[in-house]
Amino acid sequence: MVDTLELSHWIGGEKVGAERPGERRNPSDTREVVARTPLGGAAEVDQAVAAARAAFPGWADASPEARSDVLDRAGTLLMERREVVGRLLSREEGKTLAEGIGETARAARILKYFAGEALRLHGQNLASTRPGVEVQTYRQPVGVFGLITPWNFPIAIPAWKIAPAVAFGNTVVIKPAGPTPATAEALVAILHEAGLPGGVVNMVIGDGDVGRAIVAHPGVDGVSFTGSQAVGASVAEGAMKRQARVQLEMGGKNPLIVLDDADLERAVAIALDGSFFATGQRCTASSRLIVQDGIHDRFVAALAERVKALRVGDALDPATQMGPAVTEAQRQVSYDYIAIARDGGGRVVAGGERLSLDKPGWYVQPTLIADTLPDARINHEEVFGPVASTICVASYEEALAIANGVEFGLSAGIVTQSLKHARDFQRRARAGMTMVNLPTAGVDYHVPFGGTKASSYGPREQGFAAAAFYTQTKTSYSAG
Ligand SMILES: NC(=O)C1=CN([C@@H]2O[C@H](COP(=O)(O)OP(=O)(O)OC[C@H]3O[C@@H](n4cnc5c(N)ncnc54)[C@H](OP(=O)(O)O)[C@@H]3O)[C@@H](O)[C@H]2O)C=CC1
Numbered sequence: 001m002v003d004t005l006e007l008s009h010w011i012g013g014e015k016v017g018a019e020r021p022g023e024r025r026n027p028s029d030t031r032e033v034v035a036r037t038p039l040g041g042a043a044e045v046d047q048a049v050a051a052a053r054a055a056f057p058g059w060a061d062a063s064p065e066a067r068s069d070v071l072d073r074a075g076t077l078l079m080e081r082r083e084v085v086g087r088l089l090s091r092e093e094g095k096t097l098a099e100g101i102g103e104t105a106r107a108a109r110i111l112k113y114f115a116g117e118a119l120r121l122h123g124q125n126l127a128s129t130r131p132g133v134e135v136q137t138y139r140q141p142v143g144v145f146g147l148i149t150p151w152n153f154p155i156a157i158p159a160w161k162i163a164p165a166v167a168f169g170n171t172v173v174i175k176p177a178g179p180t181p182a183t184a185e186a187l188v189a190i191l192h193e194a195g196l197p198g199g200v201v202n203m204v205i206g207d208g209d210v211g212r213a214i215v216a217h218p219g220v221d222g223v224s225f226t227g228s229q230a231v232g233a234s235v236a237e238g239a240m241k242r243q244a245r246v247q248l249e250m251g252g253k254n255p256l257i258v259l260d261d262a263d264l265e266r267a268v269a270i271a272l273d274g275s276f277f278a279t280g281q282r283c284t285a286s287s288r289l290i291v292q293d294g295i296h297d298r299f300v301a302a303l304a305e306r307v308k309a310l311r312v313g314d315a316l317d318p319a320t321q322m323g324p325a326v327t328e329a330q331r332q333v334s335y336d337y338i339a340i341a342r343d344g345g346g347r348v349v350a351g352g353e354r355l356s357l358d359k360p361g362w363y364v365q366p367t368l369i370a371d372t373l374p375d376a377r378i379n380h381e382e383v384f385g386p387v388a389s390t391i392c393v394a395s396y397e398e399a400l401a402i403a404n405g406v407e408f409g410l411s412a413g414i415v416t417q418s419l420k421h422a423r424d425f426q427r428r429a430r431a432g433m434t435m436v437n438l439p440t441a442g443v444d445y446h447v448p449f450g451g452t453k454a455s456s457y458g459p460r461e462q463g464f465a466a467a468a469f470y471t472q473t474k475t476s477y478s479a480g
């Protein structure tokens, strides 16, 4: 039997919350309790915001080098422990061990990247329009940020919100997603072990009420949220009502276009990765495969074979290629959309049935549905599970119009050997990120991340773009 972790909130550098009525079960084997958790509410958010406010002046005035050193040490510790933390992540979230360890290493690199960015924050020196006057711009910390994170990247997303916030001198209150508090706590504990002063990063574990209390709190100067569009809209409304900064990363209905001239094997490998890795639970997942008629039948047949061959199983089993859904509810969403696609005329060519393994877990068959129509529900609503549909088209122009014809616009991909079509797609795809001969999912950490239309709102996240959200500009005029 494996250990059950006893989790705590982190407030002012202390572990708080001795009562632990909440529990998180292992989605690969629901008999196993991964963690017992406190369930915070408005009172804990109040305490956490007070701690963050108290820590803010000292942290904002700390030398960039001191802030950089903490992030660098935390990155080193996390990288050293990536196997242990990655294992916890996979036990808690259900992605495969390779994916869990890979995500943990990615979080460690994000911490180290922002250790560098802390030292590179810069302003501008300009000539004034008036003689004898100088103008300078500075980037200064904003204050306290509320960070509300989802379960699907339980360490990378907290890392890419916490790291820029603290690198640039802010303090934070983070609310991790209900299903994945233990992985988030591992990150917060490592930051403290690396020397982060108490109160700079506070964490309150709980449900949506904790998120609501953060959004409404007058002591929170900005909110960064990743999750569903419905909750994102309410977060934006609440934050804007009191003029707090807000940044939202929400869903996708990401298209992957496969043109006739694509290399078949390569196209199939790209679709398999984009649609099914991480159990399809990525906002960047390829859920619409838009395939030109000359390659369509061969592509569907070859992809169906690869999907059927995917080994679904316990996330910790090294032979597993796809872990379970994160929760029973999320598994049900996949089942529901398979039924919706069938009702809409789709033909299931792989998966589509309920899946029982030798242990109780929230397993779901990876499912490929062919012959769907561009305006069918399955091609407009985010599934967030291992379910992809194909749409057959006659031309590149038709494919592009369908790719752009949804309310989301996060990531969009094309597989082709035509430079002309690849370049045109990069220009005309209405998405925040375009991928040529690459899966729609799987992004770098040092460049901007985000979408258009209903996928994102506010300044971009990650990489050098993060400074726009986590700093404010001061313009200073001086005359000699
Ligand atoms: N773009 C992306 O990366 C992601 C998109 N999604 C999409 O969202 C769907 C549902 O996933 P889910 O995790 O439930 O997403 P939610 O939007 O419900 O949750 C995201 C985060 O917001 C919190 N939250 C919930 N309600 C509120 C509220 N009223 N105010 C403030 N914070 C709140 C959640 O807490 P708690 O977990 O405790 O409820 C969680 O920490 C998925 O099927 C998928 O379509 C999900 C994850 C990531």
Ligand SMILES: O=C(O)CCC(=O)C(=O)O
Residues within 6 Å of the ligand: 152, 153, 226, 281, 282, 283, 284, 440, 441, 442, 443
């Ligand atoms: O595709 C990626 O690497 C990132 C995906 C992501 O951020 C998400 O699913 O929330």
